[in-house]
Amino acid sequence: MGAASILPVGKIGGAAVRGVSNFVAKEAELLLLTSGKLHKHHVLSQQFRKCFAERGISNIDDYTIQIGQQIHLKGVHGKGMGAGLPGGWNKQWTDFIKANPNASPSQIFHHEEGLLQRYGLDHLPYVPYK
Numbered sequence: 001m002g003a004a005s006i007l008p009v010g011k012i013g014g015a016a017v018r019g020v021s022n023f024v025a026k027e028a029e030l031l032l033l034t035s036g037k038l039h040k041h042h043v044l045s046q047q048f049r050k051c052f053a054e055r056g057i058s059n060i061d062d063y064t065i066q067i068g069q070q071i072h073l074k075g076v077h078g079k080g081m082g083a084g085l086p087g088g089w090n091k092q093w094t095d096f097i098k099a100n101p102n103a104s105p106s107q108i109f110h111h112e113e114g115l116l117q118r119y120g121l122d123h124l125p126y127v128p129y130k
Contacts, residue, residue, distance in 0.1 A: 039072040040064040040129050041121075043112055045093045056105045061129035063112070065121060076119060084120045 044052050044060040052060055067076070075085030096111050097103070103111075116122040 037069040038066045039069050040127065041067050041072050041076060041089075042129070043116065043126075044108070045090050047090060048093055048097060051097060052108065055103060055108060057108060063126055064129045065116075065124040066127055067121065067124070076121075086119070089115065089119070 041064060042060055043063045043065060044057065046060065049060055052058075071081070071085065075081035075087060076089045078087045080087030092115055093111075100107060100111075113122065116124075
């Protein structure tokens with residue numbers, strides 16, 4: 001492997017790891033995120049289903065990702081699991097909707113992408129909920 005394919009510092013689960021390729025870091029992180037029992041996480045929070053529908057996003061079940069149960073319950077929805085998984089996902093949506101009561105679908109999806117990036121989940125594919 002050439003020097004160009006090695007990152008000086010990769011991140012796995014929010015922790016810095018030296019001397020790992022970007023591919024290896026992403027694969028290891030994916031294993032951490034999806035280990036144990038899998039949960040489907042609604043990226044567009046279910047509690048705001050009606051709100052999203054009123055703004056033209058009719059099927060939030062199309063926007064789910066699969067993550068491990070612990071990551072889902074503690075790192076995403078709970079009190080968090082370090083800087084990479086700060087918890088409080090639904091509160092992030094509550095704050096956004098209060099600040100942007102007439103948000104367009106574009107603004108909603110922009111916020112959603114920002115959340116996925118902040119939580120380190122932006123590389124996971126969408127899977128249908130049902």
